[in-house]
Amino acid sequence: MTTAPSATSPEAVFDPDFSRPVDVLNLPPNGRVLVVEASPEERTALADRLEVLEVASLRAEVRLRPLAGGPIVRVEGHLEADLRQSCVVTLAPLAITVKEPFALTFGPGEAEVEPGGKEIELDIEADDPPEPIIGGRIDLGAVIAEHLALGIDPFPRAPDARFQPPPDVAEPAETHEVRGATPFAALGALKKK
Template identity: 45%
Template sequence: MIVPETEFSRRVAVDSIPARGTDITVTANPEECEALARRFGLQAIGALTAELRLKALAGGTLFRVKGRLTAEVVQTCVVTLDPLPATVEEEFDLTFGAGSDDADAGGELDLSFEDDDPPEALVDGAIDVGEAVAEQLALALDPFPRREGAMVAAEPADPALAPDKRPNPFAALAGLRKKMG
């Protein structure tokens, strides 16, 4: 299988994970931070680090990645478009395992809201913990960052678009209705 290259790749072979588990720390270098910032539409990522615990489950068929990421990011305020620095701290708990044959064969999967998330697929017997951290960072970002106190203007910037100045699109219909009776 061809493994796609990601901006922040840290592959861990599952056969290297001891039965008692292992702790690792992953840190993005400046080039990786810059590439991830482009990917997520951020002005910058100053730092990205994650403390992870990897452990085999279910006799070595499933693997748990539990951790906490910390990132210093600069988003864009949706109101003022000014840079908006933020610290992102997020805990996560993921499960990885062999991919489902049903999903690969185009078969139907029976999922319900009560079920746990299905395990993420292993790729060539490895977990890309860097990509997992990047995905968790993306999920933790504020989708509509707003500087404290930033308000949307109550009046439109263009006076021609003020509600009382705009022509009513139904004015012609009102005139037609009067003619008809």
């Protein structure tokens, strides 16, 4: 019988579609460089999740390095993905390339902070707080998938796409000319009384 992972176990929080857990507790002082590529199954799962027609390729080069003064890890990288999305005007498939740099800092997760620790005050002008390291690992797949999602154009449009409204639908400006009224015409009439 298999038990479900607990809410604080890495398996419970790592990305099920594209997971690349990396042990960061034993990084060399000068860091480590990794190349991450998505398998065909992972690309299909990501396409479904991101609501695109296809993720044809996804590759990232990532550098992990420990920062002095604590168990903090800096993650810097660059991803490149080839996608197919639907044009928002014509619905024709479009070939899109996403190139996205990213940089994050990871630190001890909330559950890994010593009990009785100090209360943290956040400065909204300061850098974002570190992402949590869970069980001594971080999920590079989740980081890459998140930044891929941020790099996707939510409204892709073919260069030659032109919106043509149906002939029986009036444009908003034409509607006002026909009625001769605006949303504030009633207020104007009250002011004249």
